[in-house]
Amino acid sequence: MPLIWIRVVWTVKITFYGGVGEIGGNKILLEDRGARVFFDFGQPFGFGTDFFTGWLMPRAINGLGDYFEFDLLPKLKGLYSREQLVSTSLAYENPLFDAVFLSHAHFDHVQHIEFLDPEIPVYLGAGTRLFLECMEETSGSCKYGDHSYQTFRTGDEIRVGDMTVEPVHVDHSIPAAYGFLINTSGGTLAYTGDLRVHGPRKDMTEEFVARAEQCDPVALICEGTRMVEVETRKNYSEHEVESLSGEIASSSDKAVFATHYSRDMDRFRSFYNVAKKSGRKIVISPKTAYLLSKLVGDKSLSFPDPVKDQDVLVYYKRKKSGKFDDKDYFVWERGFMNKMVGHDYVRKNQHELVIDVDFNQFAELVDVKPERGGHFIHSMSEPFSEEDLEDQVMHNWLDHFGLRFHQLHASGHVNKSQLKAMIDQINPKNIFPVHTENPQMFKKINKKVKTMQAGKAYTL
Numbered sequence: 001m002p003l004i005w006i007r008v009v010w011t012v013k014i015t016f017y018g019g020v021g022e023i024g025g026n027k028i029l030l031e032d033r034g035a036r037v038f039f040d041f042g043q044p045f046g047f048g049t050d051f052f053t054g055w056l057m058p059r060a061i062n063g064l065g066d067y068f069e070f071d072l073l074p075k076l077k078g079l080y081s082r083e084q085l086v087s088t089s090l091a092y093e094n095p096l097f098d099a100v101f102l103s104h105a106h107f108d109h110v111q112h113i114e115f116l117d118p119e120i121p122v123y124l125g126a127g128t129r130l131f132l133e134c135m136e137e138t139s140g141s142c143k144y145g146d147h148s149y150q151t152f153r154t155g156d157e158i159r160v161g162d163m164t165v166e167p168v169h170v171d172h173s174i175p176a177a178y179g180f181l182i183n184t185s186g187g188t189l190a191y192t193g194d195l196r197v198h199g200p201r202k203d204m205t206e207e208f209v210a211r212a213e214q215c216d217p218v219a220l221i222c223e224g225t226r227m228v229e230v231e232t233r234k235n236y237s238e239h240e241v242e243s244l245s246g247e248i249a250s251s252s253d254k255a256v257f258a259t260h261y262s263r264d265m266d267r268f269r270s271f272y273n274v275a276k277k278s279g280r281k282i283v284i285s286p287k288t289a290y291l292l293s294k295l296v297g298d299k300s301l302s303f304p305d306p307v308k309d310q311d312v313l314v315y316y317k318r319k320k321s322g323k324f325d326d327k328d329y330f331v332w333e334r335g336f337m338n339k340m341v342g343h344d345y346v347r348k349n350q351h352e353l354v355i356d357v358d359f360n361q362f363a364e365l366v367d368v369k370p371e372r373g374g375h376f377i378h379s380m381s382e383p384f385s386e387e388d389l390e391d392q393v394m395h396n397w398l399d400h401f402g403l404r405f406h407q408l409h410a411s412g413h414v415n416k417s418q419l420k421a422m423i424d425q426i427n428p429k430n431i432f433p434v435h436t437e438n439p440q441m442f443k444k445i446n447k448k449v450k451t452m453q454a455g456k457a458y459t460l
């Protein structure tokens with residue numbers, strides 16, 4: 001009897017369930033020889049806004065029911081938890097997915113893990129795990145669900161079925177951000193996550209790019225947040241944000257207020273340095289103090305300890321009793337009361353302080369009574385539209401208190417020319433643009449760019 005050799009040709013499939021033609025919401029499924037792995041599972045900006053707005057939100061009590069009604073999440077078998085599926089037509093099945101990898105702790109990369117079956121392991125950086133823990137502990141509305149978390153660091157190689165995943169650190173506007181090199185039967189894929197090359201740890205991004213180049217990747221899954229025709233919004237490097245803010249603080253005898261994204265710890269560090277170099281102290285919220293207290297354990301990040309560092313003060317809002325009693329505050333807030341300052345202290349010493357103030361906490365300014373001629377540094381993205389209501393309200397407050405406005409921000413993302421240089425260096429065989437509103441623009445900088453449709457499987 002003749003011997004028949006059957007050569008099995010494995011194919012690697014890639015499907016984008018989010019992040020296609022939109023910023024954020026990355027949900028990238030990779031399938032190889034039976035292994036099925038998601039990379040990121042986030043919520044896009046502007047998620048569900050055709051059907052939900054303001055207080056009209058999907059009901060938690062209905063699990064995924066309200067989301068499926070409007071096709072806001074993919075109806076995939078063996079992915080979601082039993083309780084999330086109770087009021088949907090999708091029957092619960094035991095997990096048909098092997099792992100979910102998270103690149104970093106921004107909500108547009110992690111938020112929808114709350115729906116996942118807890119049996120599916122979630123791999124994430126050790127720092128990302130800390131961020132998720134902090135968010136759940138300090139913000140009542142933030143829930144990520146129960147998971148078997150597995151933490152990794154750069155240098156680890158994680159085997160899932162026949163796939164091997166190597167996380168490599170990158171610089172982004174949050175600590176513990178990673179790109180991935182994914183070794184499959186069809187070759188190596190590189191996934192950038194979110195990254196930049198103008199931040200304080202650009203060496204980490206350079207390391208990722210060099211490693212990706214060495215792998216001669218069959219595909220690059222590449223973020224493109226700043227892939228736009230003309231960049232109208234002003235962007236500085238992190239170093240410039242610090243030095244320009246430093247000039248403001250050093251040359252003023254009035255208060256300096258600053259607002260930035262709560263998880264951007266490079267920006268916290270910049271303002272901490274600004275305060276120190278201008279002979280001021282920095283005033284932070286208990287939430288930032290709590291996050292710092294978690295991160296000080298990681299020596300590679302070298303953050304000041306909010307309990308011990310003499311240049312860090314913690315602002316406690318007054319409660320009805322007016323006494324600043326510890327019982328009036330959440331348990332997690334109480335650890336920094338040795339560094340407590342209230343509105344009286346800030347009012348009297350404002351010229352010696354750099355004060356973190358979030359837009360939602362602006363009412364504290366009524367108590368602080370800033371002297372006219374003080375400064376307000378807006379260290380976040382500029383508004384997307386000139387009619388932005390929050391922006392108008394912010395300026396009304398600043399005008400009311402006579403505070404001078406400064407826009408000083410460093411983006412967490414590579415710009416268009418940096419993207420081109422990065423893609424040229426890595427020189428992948430295929431490019432899948434994600435996390436961008438302008439995937440078609442990638443074609444102008446490289447011919448190997450694929451046009452994708454959300455939910456459609458592509459074979460490598």
Ligand SMILES: [Zn+2]
Nearest residue numbers: 104106172194
């Ligand atoms: Zn991000």
